[in-house]
Amino acid sequence: MARHLSRGCSSLASSLLANQFATGGVAVLLTGAALAATRTAARAALELALRRCVVRAELDSRDDSYRWVVAWLAAHPSAREARHVTVCTSLRRVGHTPIDADADADEERLLLVPAGTSLLSHAGKWLLVRREEDAERKEREGLSLQLLLGSREQMAALLREAREAYAARARERTRVYFADEYGGWACVASVARRPLDSVVLSPAGAAAAVRDDCARFLARRAWYGARGIPYRRGYLLHGPPGTGKTSLVGALAGELQLPIYSLSLASGRLTDDTLAEALAAAAPRCLLLLEDVDAAFGGREGAGGARLTFSGLLNAIDGVAAQEGRLLFMSTNHLDRLDAALVRPGRVDVRVHLGLCSREQAAAYARRFYDDAAPEHIDAIADAAGEGVVSVADLQGVLMQIPENPERAPAAVAAMVAELGRKPPSDDGNLQEAEEAMGGQDRSKPVVDAPTS
Ligand SMILES: Nc1ncnc2c1ncn2[C@@H]1O[C@H](COP(=O)(O)OP(=O)(O)OP(=O)(O)O)[C@@H](O)[C@H]1O
Numbered sequence: 001m002a003r004h005l006s007r008g009c010s011s012l013a014s015s016l017l018a019n020q021f022a023t024g025g026v027a028v029l030l031t032g033a034a035l036a037a038t039r040t041a042a043r044a045a046l047e048l049a050l051r052r053c054v055v056r057a058e059l060d061s062r063d064d065s066y067r068w069v070v071a072w073l074a075a076h077p078s079a080r081e082a083r084h085v086t087v088c089t090s091l092r093r094v095g096h097t098p099i100d101a102d103a104d105a106d107e108e109r110l111l112l113v114p115a116g117t118s119l120l121s122h123a124g125k126w127l128l129v130r131r132e133e134d135a136e137r138k139e140r141e142g143l144s145l146q147l148l149l150g151s152r153e154q155m156a157a158l159l160r161e162a163r164e165a166y167a168a169r170a171r172e173r174t175r176v177y178f179a180d181e182y183g184g185w186a187c188v189a190s191v192a193r194r195p196l197d198s199v200v201l202s203p204a205g206a207a208a209a210v211r212d213d214c215a216r217f218l219a220r221r222a223w224y225g226a227r228g229i230p231y232r233r234g235y236l237l238h239g240p241p242g243t244g245k246t247s248l249v250g251a252l253a254g255e256l257q258l259p260i261y262s263l264s265l266a267s268g269r270l271t272d273d274t275l276a277e278a279l280a281a282a283a284p285r286c287l288l289l290l291e292d293v294d295a296a297f298g299g300r301e302g303a304g305g306a307r308l309t310f311s312g313l314l315n316a317i318d319g320v321a322a323q324e325g326r327l328l329f330m331s332t333n334h335l336d337r338l339d340a341a342l343v344r345p346g347r348v349d350v351r352v353h354l355g356l357c358s359r360e361q362a363a364a365y366a367r368r369f370y371d372d373a374a375p376e377h378i379d380a381i382a383d384a385a386g387e388g389v390v391s392v393a394d395l396q397g398v399l400m401q402i403p404e405n406p407e408r409a410p411a412a413v414a415a416m417v418a419e420l421g422r423k424p425p426s427d428d429g430n431l432q433e434a435e436e437a438m439g440g441q442d443r444s445k446p447v448v449d450a451p452t453s
Pocket residue numbers: 198199200201239240241242243244245246247248332333392393394396
């Protein structure tokens with residue numbers, strides 16, 4: 001039986017060998033298989049070699065690093081030769097991401113950022129750059145950097161270079177982020193730094209005193225840690241509209257070179273959850289501004305009927321992760337509506353009252369406004385403004401109408417004061433009473449409480 005089988009096989013083999021079509025087919029099959037195996041092996045070897053020779057970094061447009069790298073790419077010499085670019089102009093954005101930290105809002109600026117895939121030469125290496133829109137969320141973009149024959153250290157150095165170039169430009173400017181309704185932040189502006197002395201307060205050194213307090217806090221992380229004191233500092237800015245609360249925060253951010261993360265509690269869009277998320281998501285070193293904090297006391301409805309509650313506000317402020325190392329500024333026009341729990345030490349360490357103009361403040365503001373006005377015109381403007389009648393914003397509004405004519409300003413200011421006198425008293429009427437009830441200052445006293453540390 002076995003002999004029959006082996007004889008059958010050998011006769012089949014010899015007849016196949018005798019058949020040139022059959023031998024050709026087998027040869028083709030074997031060659032194909034060998035080629036496929038070689039291709040797979042070559043691909044695996046190439047992938048392995050690439051993995052060993054290529055350092056790859058993936059960036060997401062929601063992360064700050066993306067902004068640095070896109071700005072770096074736009075400025076890169078070999079990117080200037082790119083023939084496929086994304087053009088950014090007045091919005092200074094790629095997708096929804098503002099990238100150009102040093103452009104003025106009114107400056108027509110063309111920024112050409114390589115789009116799609118491009119190969120750049122950088123520091124003696126080849127850098128493959130791939131920018132792709134997120135297929136699902138069009139506003140997002142992915143950026144992949146592949147450094148050929150490079151090392152991790154070289155990739156880290158490249159990213160550091162991008163960050164430092166961005167930071168150097170940003171030092172001259174203040175980035176402003178606003179919270180969205182989901183508890184995330186969007187960088188909405190990058191503005192020229194506002195000098196601290198452009199905010200005219202009474203007494204004259206008040207803005208500098210707050211700046212010094214902030215700087216002291218920022219330098220004392222270890223001091224807080226050694227004493228087990230939570231590393232946080234809260235400031236309450238209160239006073240009528242147009243007295244410089246927002247301006248002071250802007251100028252402090254410029255001086256301290258910190259970004260501003262701002263959210264208004266009066267927007268009605270925030271809930272307890274989104275507020276907590278937003279505070280947790282803000283940058284670790286920033287100036288966090290909660291505007292209109294009195295709004296939390298009305299229990300306003302947020303999206304879907306959810307509310308921002310007073311306890312939600314306190315929890316968000318006290319959340320450890322949300323607060324360590326940040327400067328928290330809260331502002332209100334209605335000190336009388338705040339609960340004492342919100343402004344207790346630990347939540348609010350420094351209270352600053354920004355009141356209606358004192359006579360000296362009006363004179364100081366007029367002097368800044370009209371660089372070379374005669375002293376008698378400045379005196380006459382201050383006399384017309386009076387004591388505690390107009391806000392600096394009111395004064396600014398009138399002077400803006402006659403920017404070249406200080407001699408006409410006293411009459412214009414007097415007319416505004418007469419006009420204000422005919423209006424019913426503002427909501428701020430019972431402010432002094434509230435300040436006294438909360439152990440704060442009355443308007444005749446210095447505006448800044450002595451910092452406690
Ligand atoms: N103390 C001030 N020094 C210099 N400019 C001021 C001052 N107060 C107000 N201004 C000017 O008035 C305008 C409004 O000021 P700002 O927004 O800072 O007031 P605010 O107190 O925050 O007002 P609100 O309570 O309505 O938010 C700005 O253009 C600002 O430059």
